[in-house]
Amino acid sequence: MHNNYVYIKIPSLSVNESFARAAVAAFCSSLNPTMSEISDIKTAVSEAVTNAVVHAYENEIGEIEIQCRIKGQVVEIIVEDFGCGIADVEKAREPLFTTRPELERSGMGFSVMESFMDELVVLSEKDVGTKVILRKKISEKKQKTLNEEFDDEKSEDD
Amino acid sequence: MNIQFIETGQVLTIKLRGELDHHSADEARVLIDEKIKNEKYNKLVIDLKGLDFIDSSGIGFVIGRYKVIRKRNGVIEIINAGKKVRKILDMSGIGKIIKIK
Numbered sequence: 001m002h003n004n005y006v007y008i009k010i011p012s013l014s015v016n017e018s019f020a021r022a023a024v025a026a027f028c029s030s031l032n033p034t035m036s037e038i039s040d041i042k043t044a045v046s047e048a049v050t051n052a053v054v055h056a057y058e059n060e061i062g063e064i065e066i067q068c069r070i071k072g073q074v075v076e077i078i079v080e081d082f083g084c085g086i087a088d089v090e091k092a093r094e095p096l097f098t099t100r101p102e103l104e105r106s107g108m109g110f111s112v113m114e115s116f117m118d119e120l121v122v123l124s125e126k127d128v129g130t131k132v133i134l135r136k137k138i139s140e141k142k143q144k145t146l147n148e149e150f151d152d153e154k155s156e157d158d
Numbered sequence: 159m160n161i162q163f164i165e166t167g168q169v170l171t172i173k174l175r176g177e178l179d180h181h182s183a184d185e186a187r188v189l190i191d192e193k194i195k196n197e198k199y200n201k202l203v204i205d206l207k208g209l210d211f212i213d214s215s216g217i218g219f220v221i222g223r224y225k226v227i228r229k230r231n232g233v234i235e236i237i238n239a240g241k242k243v244r245k246i247l248d249m250s251g252i253g254k255i256i257k258i259k
Contacts, residue, residue, distance in 0.1 A: 014181035021211075039211075039242045046213040050180040104187070106218035108250055115249060 004030065008066040012057045012081070014050075020066055021045040027068050028075050031138040035153060040116040041075065041136060047109040048079035048132045054100065056083025056130060074137050082129040089122050160208070161189055170199040175208030178216035187219060191226065200232040207238035217250045224256055235259060 006027050010016045021042040028041055045066075052064045067078040086092045093114075098107035113134060114120045121133040159182035160175040172190060176182065194202065202223060206212075224234045236258045239247055247258060 014184065017179050017181050018177055018211075036242070039245075042211065043213050043246065046179055046211075046215075050213065050215055054180065104183075104215075104218040104222040106214045106221060106250065108214035108217060112214050112246065112249065 003069060003071055005067065005069040008068075010064050010066070012053045012062050012064050012083075014053050016064075017046055017049050017053065020049045020064075024066065024068050024077055028070070028138070031070060031073065031075065032141055033138045034141075037136070037138055041077070041134075044113045044116045044134050044136075045077060045079065047113050048077075048134065051109050051132070052079065052081040052083065052130070054103065054105065055086075056081035058084065073140060074135055077134045078131060079134070080129060080131045085126040085128055086122070086124040086130055087126060089124050093122065159186055161186055163193060168198055169201045169203060170194065171203040171205055173205040173208060177211035178209055178219065179211065179213050180215035183215050183219035187222065190223060194223070194226060197230060199227075200230065202227050202232065202234045204234065204236050205238050206236060206240070206243050209240070209243050212243050212246050214246070214250070217246060217252060220252060220256065233257075 008020065008023055010020060024045045025038050025042050028038065033041070049064060049066070056062065062081060062083050065080045069076045091097055093110040095111045096107040098105040110120065110122070113132070117134045117136045119133070119135040122130065123133070124130040159177060162173040162175070164171040164173065170193065174186070178186070204220065204223070220236070227234050234256050236247065236256055239258060247253065252258070
C-alpha cells in the first residue's frame with residue numbers, strides 16, 4: 001500500500017493552533033483511531049505548534065511546516081519552524097521549565113507531548129530552527145458492531 | 159471560546175465552552191481579569207462542562223487566575239471536567255493547589 005502523507009505550511013499566528021491540530025486529526029482518521037487516540041494527537045500537535053508560535057518567533061511572524069505521514073499503523077507528525085532555536089533542548093524538555101513564566105506558560109508542553117505520544121524527538125539549532133518529531137501507533141481494531149461503537153463513544157465522551 | 163459569568167454573592171462561576179488553548183486563553187484572560195478586578199469575589203468556580211479541548215496553555219491560564227485570586231486570599235475550584243480535560247489536569251498536578259470536583 002502507498003504511504004499517505006500531507007504537508008501543511010502556516011504562518012505562526014496563534015489562530016492557526018486550532019486549525020493545525022484539527023487538520024492533523026482529520027488526516028489521521030483513515031487509521032480509524034479511538035476518540036482518546038485522536039484527543040492525544042490533537043493535544044500533542046497543539047503543544048508543538050504553540051511552542052513555535054510563542055517561542056520560535058517571539059516578536060515576528062514566521063512559517064511553521066507540518067508534515068504528517070502514515071506508516072502502517074504509525075502516525076508520524078513533524079512540526080518544524082525556522083525561528084530562534086532552543087539553546088538547551090535537554091533543559092527545555094524538563095517538566096515545568098519555561099523561559100516565559102510572565103506569559104503564564106506552564107512549562108508542560110514537552111511533557112505532554114512525551115506522555116501523549118509514543119515517541120518524541122526534538123532537534124534544534126540556534127538561529128536555524130526547531131524540528132519536533134512525534135510518533136504514535138494507532139491500535140488496530142477488530143470490526144465492531146454499531147452498538148459497540150456507540151457504547152465506546154459514550155464512555156469516552158463522559 | 160465562549161465564556162459565561164454567573165454571580166452568586168461573592169462567588170463567580172465562569173463557564174468555559176469550546177477549546178482552551180494558547181490563542182483562546184489570551185482572549186479569555188483579558189475578559190476574566192477585567193471581571194475579577196471587582197474585589198467582592200472571593201471564590202472562582204471554573205465550570206469546564208462545555209470544554210472540548212485543553213492543552214498546557216489552558217493549565218497555565220488556570221494557574222494564572224489562581225494567582226490573581228490567591229492574592230486576596232480567595233479560592234478557586236474546577237468543576238465538571240470531562241474525561242479528556244481531566245487527563246491533562248491530572249498530569250499537571252494542578253489538583254495539589256486547586257480543588258477539582
